[in-house]
Amino acid sequence: MNILVTGGTVFASRYTAEYFSKRGNTVYVLNRGSKPQSQNVIPIIGDRKNLGNILKLYHFDAVIDVTAYNSEDVELLLNGLESFDKYILISSSAVYPETLPQPFYETMEVGPNSIWGKYGTDKIAAENALLQKCPDVYIIRPPYLCGPMNNLYREAFVFECAEQDRPFYLPEDGSMKLQFSHIGDMCRLIEKILVTDVKEHIFNTGYPVPVSIKEWVSLCYSIVGKTPIFKNVGAEIAQRSYFPFYKYEYILNVDRMSSILPDLTPLSDSLRESYEWFINNRELIVRKPLIEYIEKNLA
Structure with a gap:
């Protein structure tokens, strides 16, 4: 296939581009050329907000839009494309209002979420803009993404705490x-959508069973070969000041995904892959001052 991946330089878009390239597809990546490119791809250097005619020479069997964050992003890319067969938008679980009963199903009405704010409403606008012009598109709504190439300070933060033999403030x-x-x-699900006759067009993704933060931290420490000593922190201290996730618990129903992709990568394997990538790419992590806050206010 000829596949266009938007982005292709950081975490989800980079992994996606390299995943499909390794499987023998011709993968084009659309980005501004400001960061190192993915391996074995064809860069199309341009800004999706000012595309001109740079995409008009191509027909794509699939467009995998990983970097659309609002309706304008979608509309400008659609206007810039000449032709394509399938369009897959990576959206977010942030489109579900926290007031809905859980788990969240794909059939539920989307709406504002007070935790995610503008990020969630912009993703809703991106979905709606796409559906208005292309009703047969596919939309994927993941929760927190994990795995290799994750440059966000989530697993990396816990890995660093473990490496430094720090107690963990829980x-x-x-x-x-x-x-x-x-x-x-998620990429294997996209592959299923591209090569098989998939009935549904909106998919929640993720592990069917969530994990407690204590279990998750313990698993991260074990990957480093350590066992955490926990220090419990009360609710009066803002959680995001010392921990990488919001104080927000939710779960997606993933039965649609499981019906076509029953065998998932175990979370322990995902974290092991994350750590193997992390130890060779520490400089790429977008750090936040969590450890500094802990040392100043909690330790």
Whole structure:
């Protein structure tokens, strides 16, 4: 296939581009050329907000839009494309209002979420803009993505705490649940959509069973070969000042995904792949001052 991946230089878009390239597809990446390119791809250097005619020479069997964050992003890319067969938008679980009963199903009405704010409403606008022009597109709504190439300070933060033999400052009793989706599993779902006759067009992704933050931290430490000593932090201290996730527990129903992709990468394997990538790419992590806050206010 000829596949266009938007981005192609950081985490989800880079992994996606390299995943499909390794499987023998001709992968084009659309980005501004300001960062190192993915391996074995064809860069199309341009800004999706000012495309001109740079995409008009191509027909794409698939467009995988990883970097659309609002309706303008979608509309400008659609206007810049000459022709394509399938369009897959990577959206977000942030489109579900936290007031809905859980788990969240793909059939539920989307709406504002007070935790995610503008990010969530912009993703809703991106979905709507796409559906208005191309009703047969596919939309994927992952929870927290994990796996290799993750440059966000999530697993990396815990890995660093483990490497430095730090006690881990855990929000309250550590029972808050998190749901993850392995980036490789998301790409395998996209592959299924591209090569098979898939009935549904909107998919939640992720592990069917969430994990408590205490279990997740313990698993991260074990990957480094350590066992955490926990220090519990009360609810009166803002969680995001010392922990990489919001105080927000939710779960997606992933039955649609599971019906066509029953075998998922175990979370332990995903974290092991993350750590193997992290130890060779530490300089790419977008760090936040979590450890500094802990040392100044909690330690």
